[in-house]
């Protein structure tokens with residue numbers, strides 16, 4: 001089926017963070033080909049755009065709530081795409097996933113509570129723990145010749161020592177792991193029976209590469225009462241700017257406490273246009289997502305082939321999921337910042353790996369959700385920069 005991932009969109013002049021606000025991240029440089037913040041440089045799913053236009057044509061964007069068709073669309077997406085059977089009242093609509101996770105920490109734990117993260121990891125995880133006055137426990141991933149793995153014995157120690165929250169990133173940004181059922185079963189076994197909340201950020205849950213399948217933490221009934229599943233169509237359907245997500249909280253107690261926190265702060269009014277987007281995406285977006293995953297798989301392959309052929313000193317973490325690739329460039333003996341600066345000098349904007357954890361200087365992250373011409377342009381900039389550094 002013909003979708004337009006290859007066509008690209010002119011995003012310049014739309015106050016787009018990635019295209020229009022480069023100076024701050026790249027020491028005053030602008031006009032770079034961007035491969036940074038996690039949105040895509042291809043067009044949003046057309047039925048979403050049509051639904052937004054239709055809603056606007058009504059002439060009023062007033063307060064809205066969750067209609068049955070919305071709940072049905074979310075419930076059915078969970079079942080069709082992720083094999084999850086959920087009740088409509090488990091769905092707690094929210095804004096962005098990051099603010100929702102920050103609210104969950106405040107709503108459900110006490111100051112000083114211990115929160116586990118698994119570096120290298122999406123950097124706002126660190127910032128929301130620090131901002132909430134909770135204590136961070138670092139359960140670094142282990143890298144061996146087969147890729148990144150969780151340090152499960154250490155995770156077990158942390159849980160047994162009284163950690164209150166595990167912030168799980170699944171699929172994992174930035175190491176692009178799609179955790180296997182066996183790995184996640186072990187996480188469930190470790191957490192089960194302990195007073196630890198599993199705050200599972202599954203924002204990238206639909207974006208699996210090479211025919212892989214994502215396993216949701218919602219698939220483990222034994223930890224149901226402890227689970228907050230953070231889901232969204234924002235990355236999948238390229239509507240991140242609508243800041244609309246769905247938490248799925250099966251446990252009555254946890255959901256009640258979280259809802260009370262939101263209600264007391266009047267944080268319960270969903271984004272009217274966001275709701276339209278979610279409904280349109282989840283009603284019928286299956287073919288589009290399958291095509292998107294195939295497209296991203298091709299892009300990931302192009303990057304891996306390019307690196308193997310032209311820059312063999314760069315180690316690419318196996319691209320299993322998300323559209324964010326993770327490069328180990330430590331062989332160049334430069335800091336992440338120096339690498340990103342050199343690549344920016346050559347014309348492309350990437351993210352410094354050091355942002356994702358203090359042990360990851362010399363690493364760089366690249367967003368590959370763009371037309372191939374742009375992707376190849378970026379790869380040539382990386383090559384030009386690294387050839388100079390060699």
Ligand SMILES: Cc1ncc(COP(=O)(O)O)c(C=O)c1O
Nearest residue numbers: 038096097098099122173201203
């Ligand atoms: C793992 C992960 N969680 C959350 C977010 C951001 O979510 P939101 O914009 O809904 O706060 C991102 C964006 O890149 C992400 O990669």
